[in-house]
Amino acid sequence: MPDAVQFIQSLVNGVGVGLIYGLVGIGFCVIYNASGIVNFAQGVFVMLGGMACEVLLRKFHLPLPIAFLIAVPFVALVGLLMEVLVVRPMWNRGSPLFAIILATLATQIMIERITILTVDEQPHTFQEFTLGGPLKIGAIAIPYQLFWIVGCGALMVGLLWLFFTRTRAGRALRACSQNREAAALLGIPVGAMLLLSFALSAALGAVAGILVTPMQAIAFNSGTPFGVSGFIAAIIGGFGNAAGALAGGILLGVLQAVAIVLLGAGFKNVAALTALLFVLFLFPSGLFAGLKPKAH
Amino acid sequence: MTGTPLIELVDLAAAYGQVQALKPTSLTVAEGEFVTVLGPNGAGKSTMLRAAMRLTPASGRVRFRGRDITRLSTHGRAREGIILVQEGRGLFGQMSVRENLILGAYTIAPGESVDERLEGVFRLFPRLKERFGQTASSLSGGEQQMLAIGRALMAKPKLLMLDEPSLGLAPRVAAEILDTLGTLNRDGLGILLVEQKAPQALRLAKRVYVLSLGGIVAELAASEVGSHHDLSRFYLH
Amino acid sequence: QETYKIGAALGLTGYAAASDRAWRDGQMLAIEALNAKGGLLGKKIEYIGEDNRSEPQEAVVVYRKMMSNDKVNIFASGCVSAGNFAAAGAVIRSETPMVLCSILPPRPEEQKWAFSILPPPRFEMEARYGWLKANSQVRKIGIMHDPTPYAQLMKDVAVKTAQESGFEVVAVETYKPDDVDMSVQIGRINAAGGGAIIKMGQGGSTVTVAKNIKQLGLDQMILMASLDDGVPLKAAGEVLGERFMFVAPRVQIPSSIPDGEFRKAADTFLTAWREKYGDRDPNAGARGWDSITVIATAVELAKSYNGPAVRDALEKLPPIQGAFAKFNFTAAQHVGITENPYVVGVLRDGRFQVK
Amino acid sequence: MISRVSTSTDRRWRALLPVAVVLAVMAFGLTSSGYVVTVIGFAAIYGIFCTGLNFFMGYTGQASFGQNAFAALGGYGTAILCGNHYWDPLAAFLVSMVFAGLVAYLVGLPTLKLRGHYLAMATFALGLITYEISIEWNSLTQGYMGISGIPPLGVWKFELANEKQMLVALTLLMLLGVWISVRLRDSRFGRALRAIAGSEPAARALGIDVARYKLAAFVIAALYASAAGSLFAHFVGFISPEVFGAAMVIQSFTMLFLGGIGTTWGPIVGAIMVLMLPEFLRGLKELQDVVYSMALIALLIFAPKGLAGLGSLFARRPKAALPTPSGAPARAIAK
C-alpha cells in the first residue's frame, strides 16, 4: 500500500497533468460554443504553439516573452486560415457537423506533415518559465511551472467566462452556435463570429502548448494525445463550459494518477476511462450539467 | 401605394432544387405602412420572407429606403433595420429569456439603454418578466412566441416582418399582439405581416397581397377584401 | 531488371518517424556511395522507400506494392516491428530476404528469411549494469519501460540478470510513449528506494522523465536511457546534467571509437553523413548505412541478385565491421550483432562524451 | 410537384448497377497484381465494417466512435481461436461474432442511454479501453508483438489458397452484408430505426421502444465489425493492437462521409475511395498525405452528401422525389 506522502504527491502530479488536459479542453469549448463544431484539430494548435515557441527560442534565440508574443498570434493565424479554407466552405454548404469534424481531422494530418517537413520529426522542449524549483512543502514537491499553469488556467477561465456571459461578442458567439439563422437575423455577423472563435481557440491552444512544453517534450504528433485528453476533459465538464473543462481535466488527471498508484500505469487509461463511463452513466449529460436541476 | 417606399422586392424568386417555391414576385411596403400577405399552406409566404432576408438563395433585387441592398448579407440587412420574426420562432433554446432579449438589441447604438428597451418589452409581455431567467426552450409554446416578438422589438426595427406570429397564441394574446403591432405601426413602424388568421390581420392592414402557388395573385386595399367575392376562393386555393 | 532494387517499409510518419527517417537517410547515403563506385555486380542500386505510417495495415500495403509492382529484390525495412511482422508471411512466400531495423518476426519460417541489424537487448543491459556497478554506489534500481516489444524484451532481460549483476529491482513501472507526465511512476520508484531509473523506450518520453525527476526535486536520482537519437538525449541531458546517462553506440560519440578497422568504417560513414547532414545525430543513420553494407556484401558473396541465394549468403557472411557495430550473421544467428557495441554516454559541455 | 413513379424494372436495374460496379472492381483486382488485390481486399473488409457502422450511424442516427472495439473482438477472437487453438475458421468467425454481439449488448445497455457528445465520448472510451487492454493483456494478445500465423479463410478442410481466392470470398461476403443491411432497412424494423434518427420523442409516441431498437442496431453494427475484424485477421495473417486503433475509427468515418452516410452503397464507395486514393498519390512521396488531406477536404466540401449522393445527380427523377432516405440522416447525427 502506498504511504500517505506518496499518495499526496501523486495527487499533486495528477492535478498538474489534469490542468494540462483542462487547458486543452478549454480550447474545444470556445469553438463549440460558437458553432457547435467539435474541432478535433484542437490538439494540433497545442503542438504548434509549443513547436513555434521552441523554434523561436532555439533558432532565433529570442527571449521567452517575445517568442510567446509571436507564437500565439501565429497559431491564431493558422486557426483563422483553417476556418476560412476548410470550415467555412463546409459550413456555408450546410455540411453535417461530423463531416466538418472529419475535415478538421484531415487538417490536423496536413499540419502535422507540414511540421515534419518544415521543422523536423524530433521531440523538443525548452526551459521552465521560472528556473529552479520545485517548491517543497514537507515531502511534497510542486514544480514552479505548475503555478504558471494554474495561474494562466484560472485567468483563461475567468476571462472566457466574462467574455461569454458579459460581453456582447461573447453572447453573440453563443447565439451563433444555437441558431445561426436567428443570429444573423438579429444583425450578428455570423461569419465573423466563427472566424473569431477559431482564432481565439487556436490562441488558447497555443498558450496551453507553450505552458506545458517546459514540463515535457512535444513533437509533430503530440497533438493527438493532447486532443483526446482535452476532449475527454471538455466532455466531463459538460462541453462548452470552460471552468467545467478545467475541472474535468483535473478529475481525469487525478483519476489516472490514482489508477497508476493502485493498479500500475499499464491500466491507468482503462481504469480512468471506466471510471469516467460510470460517471457518465450516473450523469448522462456531463458531470457538471448533472448537478443542475434536471429538465426534460 | 402611398408614401415613399420602405422596402421593395423586385422580381424576387427562389427555388429549392427543382421546386420553384417562389416565382418572380414584386412587393412594396411604404414608410409607416402595414401590409399583410395572405395565402394557403405552401404558397411560398415563408420563402418570400426568407428570400427577402437572404436566408434562401434568390434572384431578383431588394431595395430598402431607396438603396439597393441585394448584395447585403443577412446580418447587414438586419443592421439596416429589417427584422424578421421567423416561422418556428428561431429562439436560442439554451439561453435564458433575458439573454435572448439582450441579443435582440445586438445592433443597438452605444449610449442607448438596453434596459429601457427591456422594460418596454416587459410592459408588452409581462409573462416574459416572470420567466426572466428560464431557458427559452422550457417556455410554453405561446411564451416562446412572445419571446420571439419581444426579441425582435428589442432591435427597434424600421421594418418588422412577421411570419405567422399568432401561431400557438391564445386568442386573447394573439389579439393583443396584433393590437400592439397596430400601435407600433401608428408610431411609424413599417410592418409586413404574413398571417393565416386573416380576419384579425386584415383589421390593421392598409394593403393586402395574396400569394398562391408561389406567385402573387392579388394586391388590393384591405378595405376591398370583404367585398371581393373571388378572394376567399383565391387564397383558399 | 536494369537495377538491383532494395525496398524499405518505413515509419516516416507516426511514432517511428524519428528513427526511421534517419535510418532511411543512412541507407540512401550508402547506396549513393556504392553507386558512385559502380553499383553491385554491375547493376546500379535503386532504393524504394515507402511510408507505412508506423501502422501494420499500411505496412502490408506498401510491402505488397514493393513486391508486386516494384519487384524489389530485397527488403531493408525500418523499425516498425508490427508492420514487418504483418507483412512477413507474404514476404517469405515470395522468397525475398529482409534485413530489418526491428526485432525478428516470431515464427521460425519467417525468421529464416529475416535478419536484424538491431543489437539484442541484453547488450544494453550489460552496458548499463556494468557502468552502474563500476561507477556508483546505487544498487537498488527501478525500471521504466513502454509496451513496445523491444522494451518488453529488455525489461525481461533486466529483471532476469539484475541479481547476478548485483542489483535489486525495487519497482517495474510502465508508461505509454505519449504520456504527458510520469511523475507518479518515478515517485513510486523513489519511494521504493530506487537510486537509479533504467528507462527502456525511445523518444520524447525520455525528456519528460528527466523533467519529471527535476520537478519532483529528486536531486540524487540517476536516469539511464536507452539507445536513442541525439535530440531527446541532449534535451534530457540539459535538464539533469551528468545524472543523465544513455547507452550509446560508439558512432554517436566518435571520440570513443578505437583505431583500426572500426575507425575506418565509422569515418567513411561519418564523413559522408557530416557532409550532408552536419551535426545531425548519426545513430540510426549508421545502422541504415550498415544495413546496405551487409546487403551489398551478401550480394557480392552470392554473386547473384536472386533472393534465396542472397539469403543463403547472408548466413555465410564473414564478420563485417560496420559504422554502428560489427555484424556476424550465421544460420543460427540472424541477429547480427554479437559483440556489445555500447558505451555509456553523458552530455558534457554541450557534447556527448563517454562517462 | 412532379413525382413520377419509376417502373419496377427501372428500379431493379438501378439497384443492380452498384453490384455490377463492385463486381467490376473485383474483376479488376483479380487481373491485377498482389498490391491491387491487397488494397481492394482491405476495401471489402472496411466496406463490411462501414456497412455495419452505417446501420448505427446512418439509419439509426446515433454516433459510435468505438466500433473498433468490436472489430478487435472479432480479430482477436479469430486470431486466438484459429492461431493458438487451431479452430476451424468458420467456427471461430461465428463464435467471435456471437461474443462481440453479447459484449455489445451488455455494454450498450447503459451506454446507449447517453446522447450526443456523451454517447460519442462513451463509445470512444469503449474503443480506447479495448485498445489499451489489447496492448496490456500480454498473455492473451501478446501486446504490440501481435499475433502472427493466422491461417487463411476456409471452411473445414477447404482453405482459400491465395489472395485472389480470398478476394472473391471477401467481395461476396461484402455483398451479402449489404444485402442483409438493405433487407433490414426496408422493413418494419428498419423503419423504426430511421424513425429514431428523425425524432426520438415522436418515435416513442408511436410506441417504438427506442432503447431496445437502438440496442439492436448497436448489436448489429458490432456483428458487422466483428466479422470485419475476423476477416482482416485471415486476410493478413497477423493482427496487433494498432490494426484496431483510433486510425480505424477515423478511416471508417472518412469512408462513411465521403461515400455518403445513410445510403446503401455509400460505405462501399467510401471504402474503395479512401483506400485507393492515397495509392494514386503515392508517387508524391513526402507530399502524399498533404495532398490526400487536401483532396479529402475538397471532397467533403464539394460533395457534402457523399459520393453516393452524387449519383442522384444523374438520376432521371427529381432529387426531391427519391424514395430512399439518402444522405440526409447524417444531419440527425450531427445534432
Added chain:
Amino acid sequence: MALLSVNDLTMRFGGLVANDRIGFDVEEGAIFAVIGPNGAGKTTLFNAISGALTPTSGEVRFDGQIITGRPQHVVAGAGLVRTYQLVQLFADLSVRDNVAVGFHRVSRGGVFAALFRPGWARAQEAEVAEKTRDLLEFVGLSGVADLPAGKLPYGQQRLLEVARALAAEPRLLLLDEPAAGLNTQETAALADVIERINGRGVTVLLVEHDMSLVMKVARRIVVIDFGRKIAEGSPAEIKVHPDVLAAYLGGTEAVADDGAEPAHA
C-alpha cells in the same frame, strides 16, 4: 367507465407548479378539449398523460389501468398516441414512410421477419402500404407522398403528423394544437378530419387555441389556468363561463372574431 381518467395530477418544475391537482374523465368515443391561456400547463398535462414526463403526484388511468410513470412507448403501445405542439416529424423520411412508421404499434416483426420475410410479413407490408395510401388520401397528402417530410410547408406537416398518429390506430388520440398554422379553410377541413376520426371510434383529446375548431368539434371542454382546472363543461357552458371569459377568451369579441366566416374590416 371512462377511457381516460386523470386524478389529482400535479407537475412541478422546481418552484413552478405547471399542473396543480388536475382531474377529469374522458369517456370512450368523446371529443374532449383542453383550453387555457399560454403557459397554463396544457402541454405539460399532455406530457404527463402520455408518459413523456412523470408527474410529481397524482394518477392517470387508461382503460382502467394505471399508466402513471410508465415509459412513453408502453403507453403508446396500449393505444394512447399523441402529436406534438411543434411538429416532430421524421424530417428525412418520405411522407409515405412517416405514415408507415405509424403502423409500428399495430404490426409486428423484428430482425427475423426483416431478413427472411415469411409470408405473413410480406402480407403485412403490403397491408401497411395499402393503408398508408388510404391515410394519405384521407388527409389529402397523396400528391406529396414521396417528398421528404421536412420539405413540406408547415400546414401539411401538421396534417402529416395527424395521419401518422392515426396509423397507430389509437384508442385515444392526443392532439396538441393541430390547427396552429392553418388558415380558416384548412382549419375547417381539419375539423372535418377530426370528426371523421372520431366517427371511426377513436376518442380524441385536443389542446387548441382556435376556438372555431374547439367549439365546433368538442363535446366537452376543460379549461385550465395557471395549472389549475377552472372550469369544465359543454362548449355552450364554457362560452359563457365568467371565469373562462376573464382568464382566456377575453370577452365574447375574440370568440366571434375567430368564427369561421371571414370577417369584415
